[in-house]
Amino acid sequence: MDPRPRPGLGSGSGFEVRVLASLGRVQGSGHHSGPWSGFGVQVQFRLVELISTLYNVFVVCNGKLSFKFDSFLNNLKCALLFMQKALAGLRRIDLDGLRWRVFDAKGQVLGRLASQISTVVQGKDKPTYAPNRDDGDMCIVLNAKDVCVTGRKLTDKFYRWHTGQVFHSSDCLVFLDDLLCSTCRYVGHLKERSLKDQMAKDPTEVIRKAVLRMLPRNKLRDDRDRKLRIFTGSEHPFGDRPIEPYVMPPRTVREMRPRARRALVRAQKKAEMQEQKANDTRKGSKDKAAEVSA
Template structure:
């Protein structure tokens, strides 16, 4: 299967007629450089409508989600090289991640219809009022004191080993240098 470089307008609009679009917002997610799991959890929240104050689990109040640049998504570890799903169809990887984060109930198919994923930055919904979704920045917490002390000890140990190796190298150079000078005098 070849990678999808462009979108199919007919396929992109499939199932839209079955969705009541009154009062729905059209949210746009840019997947470029985003981590797959974090992005999928945010999309699942918006598709379910959990970001709204009127959320109820038995009603489908979620918004339409358009995901762009699916081919440029980031994955942690070596998954990009170990797994080949991204080469086949990058939109399928995001769709599976989002669907597996949705509850397994009767509303799941309706919520899936509200999710539109495109490998590039072009999409057929430019005539709609789109709202870009800004991913919240990741907060990096400080290291715990014990882990910080362990890291400092490891750094000091590495520095000490490097100094010892340099001293041994200098000592060997001095011995070799003295021998060569003594050999030159006797010759």
């Protein structure tokens, strides 16, 4: 599977997101009901026209406008792109009767968090669950960059995928004169990326991969994937929705087994003895140096 970031969610400034959300609530069509209500599709087109107009003014003035105006224009573009990516695909989801559950990934173990998210996004926490219906709630995951892993997974876990280019039949006839190819061929190499590098590149994809690999491989998988909205920080554009924070179950840490406990005690005693021996050696060398100098 390719762990490279997909066109989905991104990170942006919370101030611009709140400004766009407020603009959408004020100027959006009030009679519209659906996933785009509260944001206003017309507002986004108006913002695009505003950005293009400001850019034309900037070009006419030969770029002599102040730096603050230029930075404001860039921030506005980034905020608009963030809103469009965060709201992508919501029009395909029937949001009637669905809850908006918020998961805080800060300090949570990746596997435990992904299992809870997969349960909620499938609707298994409801008494009306059926495997042939998609009744799961919307899941918003915050602070993806602060998720934790146990053991040595940060350096030992790898994501692997294959690169390649699709050759059509005409291309194959050009490159392979003697071979009549009617199917596509994938020419490439195996690529891999460690979990540590993937967290530095895009931490949202780590949680997404963990959740998707816990879902059944059927036709409902893509619909459930659209209900999963993951953000790197604590900002999200769904402030006007009836949000319900999800409380993670308490984590029970297993007690250390007797054999492992004895090994730990022996290791601690050995370390203390080595440290004491090193201190005695340093003290003896200092005493000898003092006698020589005297």
